[in-house]
Amino acid sequence: MDYLQTLVNGIVLGALYACLAVGFSLVWGVLNVINMLHGSLIIFGGYLTFFAWHSYGIHPLFALPAVALLMYAVGYLTQLLVINRVVSQPVLTTLTLTFGLDLILYNFMTVYYTATPRRVTLDLGVVDLGGVVIPFDRLLGMALALILTGILYLMMKRSKIGRAIVAVRMDSAAAALMGIKVNRIYAVTFGIGALMAGATGAIFAMIYPVTTNLSGAYLGKAFVVCVVGGLGSVQGALVGGIVLGIIESFAGQFVGPQHALTVGFLLMLLLLVVKPTGLTGIKGYE
Numbered sequence: 558m559d560y561l562q563t564l565v566n567g568i569v570l571g572a573l574y575a576c577l578a579v580g581f582s583l584v585w586g587v588l589n590v591i592n593m594l595h596g597s598l599i600i601f602g603g604y605l606t607f608f609a610w611h612s613y614g615i616h617p618l619f620a621l622p623a624v625a626l627l628m629y630a631v632g633y634l635t636q637l638l639v640i641n642r643v644v645s646q647p648v649l650t651t652l653t654l655t656f657g658l659d660l661i662l663y664n665f666m667t668v669y670y671t672a673t674p675r676r677v678t679l680d681l682g683v684v685d686l687g688g689v690v691i692p693f694d695r696l697l698g699m700a701l702a703l704i705l706t707g708i709l710y711l712m713m714k715r716s717k718i719g720r721a722i723v724a725v726r727m728d729s730a731a732a733a734l735m736g737i738k739v740n741r742i743y744a745v746t747f748g749i750g751a752l753m754a755g756a757t758g759a760i761f762a763m764i765y766p767v768t769t770n771l772s773g774a775y776l777g778k779a780f781v782v783c784v785v786g787g788l789g790s791v792q793g794a795l796v797g798g799i800v801l802g803i804i805e806s807f808a809g810q811f812v813g814p815q816h817a818l819t820v821g822f823l824l825m826l827l828l829l830v831v832k833p834t835g836l837t838g839i840k841g842y843e
Contacts, residue, residue, distance in 0.1 A: 559810075561688075561689055562688075562689050562690070563806050563807055563810050564803065564806070564807075565686075565689050565691060566691075566806045567799075567802045567803030567804070567805065567806030567807065568699075568799060568802060568803065569691065569695050569696070569698075569699045569802070570802035570805065570806060571798045571799035571800065571801060571802025571803055572698075572699040572702045572703050572706075572798065572799065572802070573698055573699065573702050573757070573760065573761070573764075573798070573802070574778055574782055574797075574798035574799075574801050574802050575702065575703075575706055575782065575794050575795040575797070575798025575799065576701075576702035576703075576705055576706055576753065576756070576757045576760065576798070577599065577754075577757045577761075577775060577778060577779055577782070577798070578778065578779040578782035578783060578786075578794045578797065578798055579706055579709060579753055579791055579794035579795070579798075580595065580749060580750030580751065580752065580753030580754050580757075581595045581750060581754075581776075581779040581780075581782075581783060582779070582782070582783045582786070582788055582789055582790070582793060582794045583722075583746055583749060583750055583753075583789060583791075584746060584747055584750040585783060585788055585789065586726055586788045586789015586790070587722055587725055587726045587742075587743070587746045587789060588636075588640075588644060588651075588743050588746060588747065589648060589651075590640065590644065590648070590651045590652075590655065590747075591648060591651070591652045591655070592655050592747075592750060593652060593655040593656040593658075593659045593776065594635075594655045594658050594659040594662065595750065595754055595775070595776055595779055596659070596771075596772035596773055596774070596775040596776030596777075596779070597659050597662045597663045597666065597769070597772045598628060598631075598632070598662070598751050598754035598755060598758070599754045599755070599757050599758040599761065599772070599775050600666060600758060600767060600768070600769055600771060600772045600775070601628070601662060601666060601755065601758060602624050602625075602628055602754060602755030602756065602757065602758025602759050602762075603675075603758035603759065603761050603762040603767035604666060604670050604675070604758070604762075604767060605620070605624045605627070605755070605758075605759070606620045606621065606624055606677065606758065606759040606762040606763075607675045607676070607677055607762050607767060608670075609623075609624070610677050611675075611677075617677050617679075617759055617762060617763050620759060621701070621756060621759040621760070624755050624756065624758070624759050625752045625753075625755050625756040625759070626752070627755065628751045628752050628754060628755025628756070629748040629749065629751055629752035629755075630748070631751055632747045632748040632749070632750060632751025632752065632754075633744050633745065633747065633748030633751075634744075635658065635747065635751070636743055636744045636746075636747035636748065637740070637741075637744040639654070639658070640654060640655070640743075640747065641740055641743060641744065644740075644743060659772075663769055663772060666769050667769045670769075672768050672769050672770055673768065674766030674767065674768040675762070675766060675767050675768070676762060676763075676764075676765065676766045676767060677762045677763050679694055679763060681693035681694050681697070684696055692764075694763050694764050695764055697763070698760045698761070698763060698764045701756075701760050702757070702760055705753065705756055706791060706794070706795055709749070709753065709791050710791040710792065713791055718742075718745060721737050721742050722742055722745070722746055724737060725737060725739055725742045725743070725746075726789055774818070777818070777822075778801070778818075778821070780825070781797070781801055781821050781822060781824070781825045782794055782797035782798050782801055783797065783835070784797070784825045784828055784829060784835060785797035785800050785801055785824060785825060785828055785835055785836060786798065786800070786835050786836055786837055787834055787835030787836060787837040788834075788835065790837065792837055793835055793836070793837040796836050796837050797835065797836065797837075800824075800836065801821050801824070804820060804821060804824060805817040805818065805820065805821055808820035808821075
């Protein structure tokens with residue numbers, strides 16, 4: 558039963574990782590921009606949710622849509638007004654720019670909010686499923702993460718904007734010839750990435766303490782999920798997140814929680830050698 562508990566814990570954690578990484582994966586796959594700002598956007602979403610609850614009594618479930626939309630607007634404008642000016646430059650240029658933006662946001666949050674860990678404490682109890690015990694807040698977080706990831710998947714598959722994003726990802730020049738405004742699609746994609754980051758932060762604030770010290774760890778996990786699952790697709794992020802969550806859960810059980818992240822990075826390095834496109838990636842779009 559201990560193994561089943563560990564497996565369930567890994568699946569719950571993996572769903573959260575998928576939601577954490579899907580926006581990062583989408584931006585990297587479509588814009589070819591490694592968004593170093595992603596981890597801080599997650600923390601920012603968590604802080605907004607915490608202070609909405611702590612200062613104004615707004616329940617996190619009601620704050621989440623507002624935080625997500627606000628983060629979309631921030632991401633859209635950031636790409637359109639700043640990143641778009643260098644988006645065609647080598648990847649090192651955009652990486653440096655997003656790293657600089659990350660430093661600005663990180664230091665703003667550290668000064669304004671301080672680095673004190675904060676969490677929305679809901680005291681929802683636990684769920685016992687035949688001996689497998691899951692805190693209800695984690696179960697709720699997993700459900701929200703899967704719902705958000707599923708909505709994004711359907712949007713990418715069935716909406717006009719989703720098909721335009723896929724077209725730009727495959728061949729931006731051909732997409733431009735077909736009348737797609739590539740720069741606007743870039744801005745929308747970056748906005749979606751920020752939206753998912755903010756929504757993830759809101760979910761995490763209900764489960765884990767939120768602090769700026771975690772922004773780098775979340776960014777690192779997004780990297781691992783993208784490499785494991787495959788770049789630029791929702792299903793890749795979901796597969797990568799679930800795999801990483803299960804591996805970290807079992808690694809924490811057998812080699813200690815302090816080494817769980819190390820095992821995840823070793824998996825990433827192994828896949829880079831054996832299958833660079835990831836578990837669901839398609840050759841040519843890595």
